[in-house]
Amino acid sequence: MPKILDLELKASSLALRVIIGIIAAGITFLLLYYLPANFLSLLGQFVPAQALPDPSILNPLLSSLVNPSLPMIGLLLTVLVFLECLLRGSKAYGPILLLTGLSFIAYLYLLFHGGTITITLPASLLMGTSAGVAVDLTTIMLLLMLPSILNIIKGAVLMTKKSGP
Amino acid sequence: MKTSTIVKSLNVLIIITIIIAIGAVAAVAMTIAQSAPYVSIGQFSPNMTGTVARIDIPVTIGNRGYLAFADLNARLSLKDSNGTTFVEGSGGPLTIPAGSTSTFVLTITIDTAQITPEVLQGLMTNSQSLTVNASLGGAIPPMVSLTASASGNFYWGAPFKNLQMGSPTFITYNSTHLLTMIPVSFDNDSPYFPVSGQGSVRVLDANGQQVGSGKIDINAPTNSHFSGNLQIYFVMPTTLTESLLLNDTTLNFNALIELPSFGMGALTLPYPLTFEWGAPIKDLTVGNLQTTAHNATHARVTLPFSFKDNSAFLPVQGALTSTILLINGTEAGTGDSYMLNVSPGTTLSDNLTGYMKNEAVGQTSYILRLNFQTAYGSFIEEVTLHA
Numbered sequence: 001m002p003k004i005l006d007l008e009l010k011a012s013s014l015a016l017r018v019i020i021g022i023i024a025a026g027i028t029f030l031l032l033y034y035l036p037a038n039f040l041s042l043l044g045q046f047v048p049a050q051a052l053p054d055p056s057i058l059n060p061l062l063s064s065l066v067n068p069s070l071p072m073i074g075l076l077l078t079v080l081v082f083l084e085c086l087l088r089g090s091k092a093y094g095p096i097l098l099l100t101g102l103s104f105i106a107y108l109y110l111l112f113h114g115g116t117i118t119i120t121l122p123a124s125l126l127m128g129t130s131a132g133v134a135v136d137l138t139t140i141m142l143l144l145m146l147p148s149i150l151n152i153i154k155g156a157v158l159m160t161k162k163s164g165p
Numbered sequence: 166m167k168t169s170t171i172v173k174s175l176n177v178l179i180i181i182t183i184i185i186a187i188g189a190v191a192a193v194a195m196t197i198a199q200s201a202p203y204v205s206i207g208q209f210s211p212n213m214t215g216t217v218a219r220i221d222i223p224v225t226i227g228n229r230g231y232l233a234f235a236d237l238n239a240r241l242s243l244k245d246s247n248g249t250t251f252v253e254g255s256g257g258p259l260t261i262p263a264g265s266t267s268t269f270v271l272t273i274t275i276d277t278a279q280i281t282p283e284v285l286q287g288l289m290t291n292s293q294s295l296t297v298n299a300s301l302g303g304a305i306p307p308m309v310s311l312t313a314s315a316s317g318n319f320y321w322g323a324p325f326k327n328l329q330m331g332s333p334t335f336i337t338y339n340s341t342h343l344l345t346m347i348p349v350s351f352d353n354d355s356p357y358f359p360v361s362g363q364g365s366v367r368v369l370d371a372n373g374q375q376v377g378s379g380k381i382d383i384n385a386p387t388n389s390h391f392s393g394n395l396q397i398y399f400v401m402p403t404t405l406t407e408s409l410l411l412n413d414t415t416l417n418f419n420a421l422i423e424l425p426s427f428g429m430g431a432l433t434l435p436y437p438l439t440f441e442w443g444a445p446i447k448d449l450t451v452g453n454l455q456t457t458a459h460n461a462t463h464a465r466v467t468l469p470f471s472f473k474d475n476s477a478f479l480p481v482q483g484a485l486t487s488t489i490l491l492i493n494g495t496e497a498g499t500g501d502s503y504m505l506n507v508s509p510g511t512t513l514s515d516n517l518t519g520y521m522k523n524e525a526v527g528q529t530s531y532i533l534r535l536n537f538q539t540a541y542g543s544f545i546e547e548v549t550l551h552a
Contacts, residue, residue: 123317129297131315139307143189146182154175161168 007090021085028081032074032107036066057122065119067110077103097155101148108148112141193308196230196263203227203266216278224256227266234261236310237303239271245321246293249279257302282433289325289432292354294318322354322388325424330395330436337478343399345377345438350392353385360385362425366397368438369419376400376418383425395422401478405445405541413447413475416440443475445507445541451533454489454550456526463520466498468533468550471514474507481507483539489521489550490532497525505539528552 002014009017035042040062043052052058080100087093115138121131207223228234238257244250256271287293296318304310331348338344353360361384368377379397397420408414418438452469459465466489474481487500498521507513525531531550537543 121315129315129317129319131313131317133311133313136310137308140186140190140193140309143182143186146186147179150175150179150182154172154179157168157171157175 004087005090005092007087017086017088021082024085025078025082029074029078032077033071034074036074037071039066054124057124061119061122065117067113070107070110073103073107073110077107094155094158094161097151097158099155101150101152101155104148104151105145108141108144112137115141189308192231193305196228196232196234196305199229200227200234203229207268216276218275218277220273220275222256222271222273224269224271225266226261226269228261228263231263232305232308233263234259235304235306236260237269238301239269240298240300241271241273242298244296244298245284245288246295247284247287249284251275251280251295286432286434288321288323290323290328290351292323292326293321295321322356324353324355324358324360324385325432326352326354328434333397333438333440335399335440335477338398341401343377343401343478345379345397345399347395347397347436347438348392349381349395350390351385353387353389353391356387359387360391360425364395364422364424366395366420366422366436368397368399369421371417377420381424402541407542407544407546409442410444410446410537410539410541410544411449411546412444414442414444416442443477443509445474445476445479445481445509445539446537447473447475449535449546449548451535451548451550454531454533454552456521456552459520462523463498464523464526466500466517466519466521468500468517468519469514470517471512472507473512474509476509478509479541480509481505481513481539483537485517486536486538487517487519488534488536489519489525490534491525491528492530492532494532497521497528497531505537526552 002009002011004014040059043062053061077100080096080103084093084096084100087096115136117135117137119133119135121133123130203226205225207225209220209222211218211220213219226234226237236257237259239255241252241254242250243252252273252275254271254273256269259267259269261267296316298314298316300312300314302310302312328351329349331350333345333347336344336346362382364381364383366377366379366381367375368379370376377397377399379395381393381395383391383393385391402409416439418440420436420438422434422436424432424434449472450470455467456464457467468487483505485503485505487503488496489498489500491497498519500517500519503515503517505513529552531552533548533550535546535548537546
């Protein structure tokens with residue numbers, strides 16, 4: 001019977017966990033890493049070029065919207081999600097949950113620019129007139145963070161249980 | 166409480182919060198997506214109150230979502246480089262509850278009292294930066310609020326940039342009218358508005374009487390150069406004062422030129438028009454009186470005279486009669502009637518003839534009274550003669 005850390009699993013159970021982990025990690029990779037890392041090229045594929053502003057205007061605009069740290073945190077979350085599926089019930093599960101929760105909160109914070117997304121439209125887009133748009137999404141950001149906060153608490157509780165007598 | 170119970174409770178809470186978060190995002194997305202097709206701009210309704218033109222732009226929004234739209238508002242202003250506000254606009258705040266339809270009215274006001282002819286002329290002839298300030302706001306409480314603002318300068322290309330009018334040239338058009346050609350050129354610097362149509366001009370004299378009118382056909386697409394000739398037809402004078410008959414002078418007129426425009430009314434430009442007037446009877450000179458015996462009572466008189474028709478277009482036609490007076494005013498003789506027919510720009514040099522009483526012959530000085538009877542009027546000119 002395969003053993004991972006303190007967890008003894010049947011081969012079939014391990015295989016199921018690996019499969020579920022790969023699927024969950026794949027979805028996480030796709031949404032949280034691939035999408036922000038390739039946002040510009042994906043946009044070009046799905047939206048006709050004539051409907052988009054000049055790349056010299058669009059690229060800096062979108063780059064300012066997508067924090068460069070997002071793909072890295074997305075990659076970290078991919079690994080953590082896989083481990084979370086694989087190591088459920090082990091002593092590492094609590095810390096992994098905690099780390100996943102913290103990482104996802106960080107991801108959301110950067111994604112929502114701290115709650116208010118401010119876009120400065122380049123003057124060249126509007127006949128020399130500079131324009132700014134501020135979208136306050138704090139409530140939605142906090143709502144999306146709630147499950148992760150509860151995950152952190154759950155991880156902490158599990159860590160307490162494992163380290164206790 | 167057992168750890169497993171806490172973990173189970175947390176699991177339930179996590180599921181509930183995930184459902185709430187997804188539901189909230191979905192509610193916002195559905196509210197925006199389902200309402201978007203129900204946004205329509207209604208018919209503009211302009212009205213004028215005093216000097217203020219007001220245009221109401223109704224935007225009807227049907228909220229087919231699950232959350233209310235709140236605090237929808239908009240502001241707009243447009244100023245020229247001197248800070249004069251041309252356009253102001255505002256609308257809201259407006260709240261549209263879920264499931265209902267309301268109309269957001271953006272009211273644009275243009276105070277025409279602010280747009281004086283000088284300001285309008287400045288806009289038409291000087292390219293400049295216009296300052297625009299605009300803001301837009303709205304919220305889907307408590308999930309989303311949006312504020313957008315734009316401010317800055319955008320380039321206003323004047324439709325009549327570098328408007329120049331050259332020196333007028335006058336030519337005779339027919340027996341009653343003069344044709345004046347004024348070269349006109351400008352650059353249509355506007356990237357938006359073509360200038361096409363017929364311009365007109367009225368020419369007024371110093372008393373405000375119209376003495377001429379004309380037109381110019383203009384076709385200047387956006388960002389193009391135009392040059393053409395403004396044609397003005399002057400009515401030839403039918404009467405002239407003695408001063409205008411005898412003396413060159415500069416005549417000043419005021420031309421009011423109306424150039425075609427686009428929605429802002431015609432551009433009216435005052436243009437001072439000066440005309441160098443050439444006197445039809447210029448430099449009138451009379452030579453020495455010569456007498457020869459004629460009969461027992463009268464002597465034959467010959468009197469050389471000359472003048473130049475310095476007018477560019479008026480011939481001098483009519484009759485010239487003369488009377489010779491002694492210094493004390495007593496009539497001493499009369500001249501033969503002389504038929505005048507002098508073309509513009511030519512000099513007449515000839516002799517007047519007549520008869521003088523024999524007893525008046527021998528004086529050193531006389532007074533010659535010349536009576537010009539022309540198509541433009543009659544006048545009498547007196548000169549001293551020497552025998």
